Amino acid sequence: MPHLLWRVEGESPAPNIAGWQQGLTLHLLFQALTTIVVRRDGATRHYLALPGCPHCRPDGCDRVCPRVLFAQLVRTTLPGVTLTPATRLAPREAERRLVVALPRRADARLLDAAFLSQWQEGRLVTTWSRLEAKPQPIRVGALLVVGDDGPEPSRALRDAGWRVDRLAGLISKRSVQLAVPAPVGAQARAGEALLAALREPHTLWGPAAAPVSEAAHA
Secondary structure (H helix, E strand, C coil), X not given: CCEXXXXXXXXXCCCCHHHHHHHHHHHHHXXXXXXXXXXXXXXXXXXXXXXXXXXXXCCCCCCCCHHXXXXXXXXXXXXXXXXXXXXXXXXXXXXXXXXXEEECCCCCCCCCHHHHCCCCCEEEEEEECCCCCCCCCCEEEEEEEECCCCCCHXXXXXXXXXXXXXXXXXXXXXXXXXXXXXXXXXXXXXXXXXXXXXCCHHHCCCCCCCCCCHHHHC
């Protein structure tokens, strides 16, 4: 099935958390989910690469498909959040360090916009597999591509409870040239903490902006 790229815009001040979590669980029972965080020129954007039906188009489909159902879930449970079609994510010359990461321990932390902010430029692609009826019901893998500034990616990932899969990183080098980031193929079982973090609605659009202090206006 084709994957289409969608930019997540806005945030929901009053999300229907129960409805969102139930709908996300239903989606993951049948389809994987790929979330993308991009940091460029000091700004952070969030994207989704959603699987569609064989006739999927940004302006609508011939029938109901996973992408349509996910967009409907966002619209009905996360008021204020919209999914806008995006054509492509162009790679940047400065983004030269690429690694594929897998959870190393049960308490591995979510790789999110705060994690990516350690570098001036980069992208973070995380693919969550379909749910399974097992004690650790989901598998996850992440592709991190960053510039030369900031910490060494392997060390930063290790501090967050992840490990680097070097072979998968070599195989994935061509994927960063794709217009729509491909799902991360290498995956490992994730603990309940990671799954719980994914189920938090703000994971979709990132953390709330810090309040501006009065000193900043002086």
